[in-house]
Amino acid sequence: MxxxxxxxxxxxxxxxxxxxxxxxxxxxxxxxxxxxxxxxxxxxxxxxxxxxxxxxxxxxxxxxxxxxxxxxxxxxxxxxxxxxxxxxxxxxxxxxxxxxxxxxxxxxxxxxxxxxxxxxxxxxxxxxxxxxxxxxxxxxxxxxxTGGHVKSGPAALPVTQQELIPPTLAYQKWIQARTVELAQKTDVLRDAIDRGDLAAARAAWLPAHLVYERMGAAYGTFGDADSAINGTTAGLSGGVHDADFTGFHRLEYGLWHGESASSLRGPAGRLAKAVHALRDSWPDQRMDPADVGLRAHEILENTVQFELTGRTDYGSGTNLATARANLDGTRVLLGYLRPLLKTRHTDLSGLDSWMARTRRTLSGGEHDGRWTPLDRLGRAQREKTDADVGELVERLSAVAALTDVRRTA
Known part of the structure; x- marks a missing residue:
């Protein structure tokens, strides 16, 4: 590089x-x-x-x-x-x-x-x-x-905008399928709340939320839909009680803090409406090919900032599940970029190994379908989690640099 x-x-x-x-x-x-x-x-x-x-x-x-x-x-x-x-x-x-x-x-x-x-x-x-x-x-x-006894490098051929268009289009199609899946699972969550079955709603919340968390490279194209679907209390004067606190995290807070089904029907309906609108509008959206490689790095960079600090936990204790979903989304994006990286990345196998290692580490927080909250991790497991994800973020910075579009004329 x-x-x-x-x-x-x-x-x-x-x-x-x-x-x-x-x-x-x-x-x-x-x-x-x-x-x-x-x-x-x-x-x-x-x-x-x-x-x-x-x-x-x-x-x-x-x-x-x-x-x-x-x-x-x-x-x-x-x-x-x-x-x-x-x-x-x-x-x-x-x-x-x-x-x-x-x-x-x-x-x-x-x-x-x-x-x-x-x-x-x-x-x-x-x-x-x-x-x-x-x-x-x-x-x-x-x-x-001339006359040297050292090897030059590292170096990489510049990536053009045209070369990034095919993987971007393929990724957009993958996102389209995820928006359909997201709508289906969000409907299950909404329906459980509508009929007053909060135990079923809690069981349905994570599967729906994780679908969205795997779509991280497209968040910039989602626009206002992102905050409506997955917003937090950041910047809201009323915190968890602010009227603008909506989406998955609003339902998470209510489901794990004893709110009634009747108080959650409105937020659940608004979430489902936002998700369906995203699904219906996505075929007309266009991702910027110049940003795709950068997103491969930013997804896990945001994981370190928000998930591994617990800043996005509103009661479910599932930050490790979200981190693993973010990693899975990164893996999908790298798959589409692989043809470009194979001729440019000097240690692609090493990156793959760290991806697998980090996934094993994050999966260590799951036991029989239940996730260990961050504050209940043992010290050694917490340190290993932070170290492995942090190292992977550093390695992914090379992907961002190698796939950045550079001027040639």
Missing amino acids: PETASGPPTPPAGRRTALLAGGALATAAAMAAAVLAAGGFGEGRQQARTADGVRHTTVEVTSAACGRGWTHPEPGRQVFDLHNTSGTAAEVYLTDARTGAVYGEVEGLAPGTERPIRVTLGNGAYAFKCLPDDADAVTGPTVHI
Whole structure:
């Protein structure tokens, strides 16, 4: 996977995932500042090395001189300090000159600023590509490295919008089938409440809710339907008693806090209405292919933030079941993206192994169809759950980066 560097200003949510750790980035930025203080472009700056022994090369970013400054190529681990001397913000890629594979990138490099790319380069031909905002891409001179004894990488071919359309359409069809299933199971829940059978309603609540929780990559396309179906009390002044608290979690609170069937018939009817509206409207919706890979990472990122903290538990104690449903939804999405990942992801088998390991860990909270609430997990099981899901989230960040649509012209 290509390394990325990100820094102020922070890119808006939903864009490229940065793979360079914050601590390392801060260190590299400090190194870059020290090198830039040495003077202008030229021979004296090619051999600049910092206290850690890493070789730095300052490279100019401008339409007229993209990549200028890299005149003494050497193999090995090194840092390129990108200096935007133009008056326009730009993206910058370090590419394989023959295949176009990306070894490193910086997005949103503002005029007059510097940012680093840390890479390992072996023998080969390389070129910087500068992509100014609102202007055509410019490819700098090809630089050849010879005599090296290290392997370049990691790197990945850019993904195009067209390549993401087939998996997106296939996933949309899968979601369509889930909306039908969701409507059927929500009707069972509503009907149980209508006839006053709260025990049956509690039994029907989780199966219906888990169908929705497997559909996480489509939430952004659902729009207002998401809050109507699965909203929480976040931002509601009245908390669980607020009139705008609706959907599955509103019913969860009532079913596990002793509310009567008559008080739950209204919320159950509104939930069913919202679910049926989603089912009926989904065939006319269109997911953005550019966001699909990012969603593969965000689903479990949200699981860590909301499910494993218990913030979405309103009485059923089924956060682990929800987390497993989120994982299952992620697995489905990765299945549709697999043809693209097979030629780009350097450790797809490792990702698969962590998916399976994490599912086993989450399934450890289920016993005879009943789920252990988070606050009743033993310390070792809780730590393993947090560690396994957290590690998987980190690994999925590579999927987001590899499937992000990059400019090529």
